[in-house]
Amino acid sequence: AQLLIRAGYVHKEMAGVYDLLPLGLRTFEKVVGIIREEMNKIGGVELHLSALQEPGLWQKSGRWDDEVVDSWFKTALKGGQELGLGFTHEEPITAMMREHIASYKDLPVYVYQFQSKFRNETRAKSGLMRTREFVMKDLYSFSKNEAEHQNFYEQCADAYTRVFERVGLGETTYKTFASGGSFSKYSHEFQTLSPAGEDIVYISKEKRIAVNEEVYTDDVLADLGLSKDELVQEKAIEVGNIFSLGTKFSDAFNLKFKDDTGGEQSVVMGSYGIGPARLMATVAETFSDDKGLVWPEAVAPFRVHLVELSNGNEDVKKEAAEVYRELSEAGVEVLWDDRDARAGEKFADSDLLGLPLRIVVSEKTLAAGKFECVERAGGHTSHKSMSELIGHLTA
C-alpha cells in the first residue's frame, strides 16, 4: 500500500477505505478483466446486484442480527425503515433466483458480479488487504444435486488457479483447506505466501497442498492423509475462497425446482469470491523491489513507459511523439513521460511506477538511431529501431 500510494495508484480516503487513481484503476481493471474471462469460460454470466439490502431477506436466513453478523453497516430510510449495506449477496441472489428457477431444465446456472461490499471491520489494517469497502467478484452456483455441484466446484477451483497464474502468482498461491463453517466440512481458500499475510497456513511444496491454521488438527490431517512432518508453516494472504453452501440458503428462501419425475427438490448452492483490489495489492507486494513496483505484463496499467529526455531539444520531442503514435497505433499501451524534468527524476519515477518496459528517447538514442529498452523486472537493456520495437511488442 505504501508503494501504491507513493506511486499514485491509490489514495487513502480513511482507515480501510481507498480510492483508485487513474493508474490504479487501469491495473484494477486488468485484474477484473482476467477474472471475468475465466468466470465466463466456466459458464458464468455477469449481473449486478444492489448494495442496499432489505432487512427482511436477512432475517429469513438469520443474518440480520448484529449478534450474528458484527460487520454490518446499517442505515435507514427517511421514514426510519432500516436498510443494510451488503457484506455479501447470498440472501438477495437466492431470493431473486426464485423467479428464474422452477425446473431441472433451468439448472445448473452460475451468476457472478463485480460489486462493492461493505464490512464494518473492527480494525482495518494491512493497507488494501483488509478494507471496509471493497469490490468483490462473487459468483453463486445453483445446481440440481451434490454431484453436479461438486463438478462445478472443481471447475471453479481450476478457474481460480488460472486467474492466479495469469496475474503472476501461480508459484506462490496454494489451494488451501479451510473451515467450511456451518455449510460443509471444508471450504477452500487460495492463499498466496507472503510475509505481509494475515493468515497462517501449513504447506507442502511437493504436494502443492496447504491447510489453514484454523483446521490444522490431527483429525483433519488424518482425513487429508497428511502428516505434520511434511508441512511447513507460512504466512499467507487469502486471495480467494470457494464455499459449498449445500441447501442452507435455498431452504431458507424456498428455492426449489421440479425434477424429471415431478418431485420437488432444493437447489444446491455454492459461493466463490475474489477481491480484485486485494489481488492487485498482493501482486504489488510480491514483485516490488527497493526502487518501486514491478508489474507483470498481464496486470500492468501500461505496457510501455516512454521516457523522453529532451532537455528542450525539439528533435527529441518529435521523435518521442512519433514513438508514442506508432506504438499506440500498433495497439501497445504507452504511458508517455513528456515532463520537462531531469533524467534522474524521470528514471526514479519510472522505476517507482513499475511498467514492464521502459523506452528512452534522447539525444543519444537519436544519434544512435535506436531506442534504449529496459525491462523493469531484471533490468535487461537492449537497443532497438522503431521496426524492431514494433515487431517485438506485437509478436
Add this chain to the structure above:
RNA sequence: CGGGCCGUAGUAUACCGGUAGUACAUCUGCUUUGGGAGCAGACUGACCGAGUUCGAUUCUCGGCGGCCCGACCA
C-alpha cells in the same frame, strides 16, 4: 472489543504557558541537464469545543480523527 500512543504547513517532523522552526514539495529567477541538481528569494500551519490562566498550539476535560499490539474476521 481490550490495551497503548498520537493529532503542528501539501507531506514528514521540532520547540514552547508569552502567536511557531526545519526538511521535502510548490512558485519566481539564474545556472545545470542520462540516475531524485545548485544558489537566491517567495508561499503555506497548531483537529473541534469547553475549562484553568493576564495570556493556551502548549495544561485539564469532552468530542472527532489517526496509528500500533491483541481479539475478531461467514
